[in-house]
Amino acid sequence: MYSHDVVIVGSGLAGLRAALEMAGHLDVAIISKVYPSRSHSGAAQGGVAAALSNMDGDSVEAHTYDTVKGADFIGDQDAIEILCSDAPRTIIELEHYGCAFSRTDENKIAQRAFGGHSFKRACYSADRTGHALLHTLFEQSMKRGAELQIYSEWYVTRLIIEDGICRGVVALDIKTGKLEIFHAKTILFATGGYGRAFKITSNAYANTGDGITAAYKAGIPLQDMEFVQYHPTGLYEHGILLSEAARGEGGYLINSDGDRFMSKYAPTKMELGPRDIVSRSEQTEINEGRGAGPKKDYVLLDLRHLGKAKIMERLPQIYHLAKDFIDVDAIKDPVPIQPTAHYSMGGIPADNDCQVFLNETELCKGFFAAGECSCISVHGANRLGTNSLLEALVFGRRAGKKMLHATNEMKFSPVNEKKEISAAKLEIDKLLYNKGSEHLASIREELQETMTYKVGVYRNANDMEQAQQKVNELKDRFTRVKVSEKGKNFNVNIQEALELSHMLEYSELIVAGAKARKESRGAHSRDDYPNRDDENWMKHTLVFRQPDGSCELKYKPVRVTRFEPEERTY
């Protein structure tokens, strides 16, 4: 058994930022299933939002309003105010840590425009902002190396909560296959998003929602799981993100007939309409048979008219992604694309100091959540681009501050080591020795297809009913899954089985939440209920695990401070 004052699970922006806040004051450990610099925060390209007003007359007020509106009025406004007013300080802090930012003529941090933001608000480091931020915090963690213990390539399988008090986690040392308990006074989950349950996704292989599932299984409800954002320009079949810049620089979206179909859906803004509308338009084209390719399942991003010089100068990354990953030369041919699952708005419910809720009102003692795995909720039904790097940084720090305080006032609560280890071991043994012959990769593939095609950009009661049945069937088949590799060290086979079990568990909750929510709001779009329904649905979903493993839905009100709901038009 390892023992630390504080255990942080996750070494992305949220986890690292929280750790820096406490290092030197408490005995802090970070557990991460990948090395810190491999965390998915590094994949973010576009930017991080803050009303620095380096380019124009931006204000915290405007940022707040844009975020509330972007969230389709289901974000909690007090949390959004914290997010936006702390943003400028956060960016300056990262600059002081050494993050390299692109600069203006006045030698200040440069900012660019981004969908849904009414000013030039996105601070950026060329086209790899997340990478620059993540490596900066990784550097700082090396600076504080003596004060921080990082357990890289350890996989957390269980969260230990008893009597409303969080006591530790059980983790698997991937290198040796050994299970260990990490005993702590306080625990922070900063485990990232859950987009891997979808076939077409921009998320890393690691984004399998382990943290949220462990919390859920330990008795914590999950909030707003039905809200999953789809980005309009995912590289066909891979889902890899092609940045919004492709359209910003004048790229066309065309269907199999070569028509610029956006003229039907957003005649004035055309390709530059908001993300959800463009994604839905693409999906409509595909659904109505105007998709391109042999399977008619994608549309095309046409850059040819921009010419070689402009493509290579302004959109080099897009050119290389298309070339390297699907062998398409964007100068000569249009690039196959499709909407891609991109961001998880839902997650572990927490208050503005990242303390996790046990139910609608009570807090769980010693348990905190920050970053994409949390639902605080600053993004409501639809996250604005560049707001989530910000969230991870702002709330990572807030979690650290609160935990510093809370940990000092807490004792270690006892953990039944034997019981916890054998429960974790049983879970793994069930995978190893169930004598079944169900094929792991097929279950995963069928789940991902179901989620993308039945619970994707457009949803309706009928599709979701099928999805629910399918997920149940897959969960049943999973009890007989075959894990052929029994070895101890670096057993990727066990890890992928555990990850799949998590994806199955939370996919059921996405479907349940989405099926119940009989309206269209933000990223949740139903063709059988095409309108937003504030009267009945301006509330957060909370899903609770029942003793028999089934789920129960409850709801909790949205916190409105300044902005009353209005129609969301752009």
Add this chain to the structure above:
Amino acid sequence: MEKVTLKIFRYDPGKDSQPYYQNYIMELEPGITLLNGLNKVRATQDASLAYRMSCGSAICGSCAMKVNGHALLACKTQLCDLAKNGLVQIDPIGNMEVIKDLVVDLEPFWASLRKVRPYLVPDTLDNPELERKQTQKQFLLIDDVTTCILCASCYSDCNVLEVDNEFFGPATLAKAHRFIYDSRDAKAYDRLEQITELYGVWDCTHCGECSTRCPTETKPMARIEEIRQAVMEAEITNNNGARHVLGFRETVSKSGRLNENYLPARSVGFFNIPALLGLLPVGIRMFVKGKNPPLIHKSIEKVKEVKSIFSRLKKYRKIKPQHITKGDINRLDEDSISERKV
């Protein structure tokens, strides 16, 4: 459909007495990446095969492996570009111990990185509430080197690391460069001093492997070259590497060719008796084998032309850091940056 054979290095120290290769035959789908190929193998043929991956989009640095002898990122490489006569050989990256199959112990790589204070050491701030000023040109100076994704491809294929694991290695030197050339760092001079010591920039043989293998714009060898120039500009010459460069220049600029008797002594320092004695055995062996250079060093005929080249060269230096002095924030010659960017 065309077939391809993946010949993959397998080794599980817990089970196997020694490593072996296993062949997997699969269809060569058009447009498939190596990583997706491996994922297919895992999904349909052999779930025990171990390798690392995360982002799938060439940004996290997890999936470096050796393919047909050279390190690359599996997720950004087309399988069809790799197949030679229908065969692709895949090994773990080099210069590190194998944990299992294609997974190596990266600890030496991280440990090397930690040696060079891999974080900004700033000056005191004028105003803690504002960002520090930096020009776009100054940003561009570290733009390339900050693309490093710490994939260790360079570390894997570095020839010096193969024989000397104390060498800082390409990625670590690139990390040092990142701060030496950051206008906000206050320790450029100290950093330069540190990496001119043993195992630092002068130990690189300039083979170019690291830059060829690097999947990003970091291109370590070019950065090492820049650091060396900065070291000379800053006149940190009390070390073998710098003395070697100066000695090289001295003899060639004087006589038009290398004085091979003079140079080794010049490099270790004329008053460094122990090191000079250390050179003796090599000298004697060379003498015995008849490989010693002529004892009397003569100038070449057209030595004048060589001299004029040297005097002209002085005017054209590429990256010229201006006064890097002790404790001072380095300022760089901005005109040189645009040169590098094109």
